[in-house]
Amino acid sequence: MIVSWTPHRFTGGILALDTANTVVLRNDPQKTFDRFDDPNEIARFAEAASGFRASELGGRRLRALEPHDIKPTVISIREATDRLFRHAVSNGAVATSHLPAFLTACADGLSATATDIGTPGRPFGDPRTPIAFEAALAVSALSLLRDETVARLRICPNCSWLFLDRSRNASRLWCDMAVCGNRQKANRYYRRRTAAREVSNA
Numbered sequence: 001m002i003v004s005w006t007p008h009r010f011t012g013g014i015l016a017l018d019t020a021n022t023v024v025l026r027n028d029p030q031k032t033f034d035r036f037d038d039p040n041e042i043a044r045f046a047e048a049a050s051g052f053r054a055s056e057l058g059g060r061r062l063r064a065l066e067p068h069d070i071k072p073t074v075i076s077i078r079e080a081t082d083r084l085f086r087h088a089v090s091n092g093a094v095a096t097s098h099l100p101a102f103l104t105a106c107a108d109g110l111s112a113t114a115t116d117i118g119t120p121g122r123p124f125g126d127p128r129t130p131i132a133f134e135a136a137l138a139v140s141a142l143s144l145l146r147d148e149t150v151a152r153l154r155i156c157p158n159c160s161w162l163f164l165d166r167s168r169n170a171s172r173l174w175c176d177m178a179v180c181g182n183r184q185k186a187n188r189y190y191r192r193r194t195a196a197r198e199v200s201n202a
């Protein structure tokens, strides 16, 4: 099935988090699935992320020319990112034991790319040429390793996605109020109705 890469699927707010969220419902072993099972979706995701993450990328586009070849690298960065930062949100601290696998995966993502990054206005390098997706994913994942960023990472209580809370008072609860916030509200309403009916039937 072809994935429709809608804005909702980019509510992580950072390329590496949106990528981590391509595994759906990590909190539910029965329902979880991987949107990158078909490697062609990596290329389609990269295309969509070039638009949705343009400000993070400084306008540099992502290119995933050989999605079958890069899939193992992409998956290992994605999973190491999820493990490290999910733990950091849950425990309020980064576990050093997660860093070797994370850094090795990021190194693999960068090993085939030579480009200059990190100049003012060009965080991912010169926007006139595209950057390899796996390299940009590594740069994005490494950028999360700052105390002030870790302090703003959240896990959506409905869908379990990771996201960056940029709200002024750091109080964002849902990855996407319109999707997960409303679903929770509907569930609460349903439970109240059911409880009321049970009382009146008693």
Ligand SMILES: [Zn+2]
Pocket (backbone or CB within 6 Å): 156, 157, 158, 159, 160, 161, 174, 175, 176, 180
């Ligand atoms: Zn959610």
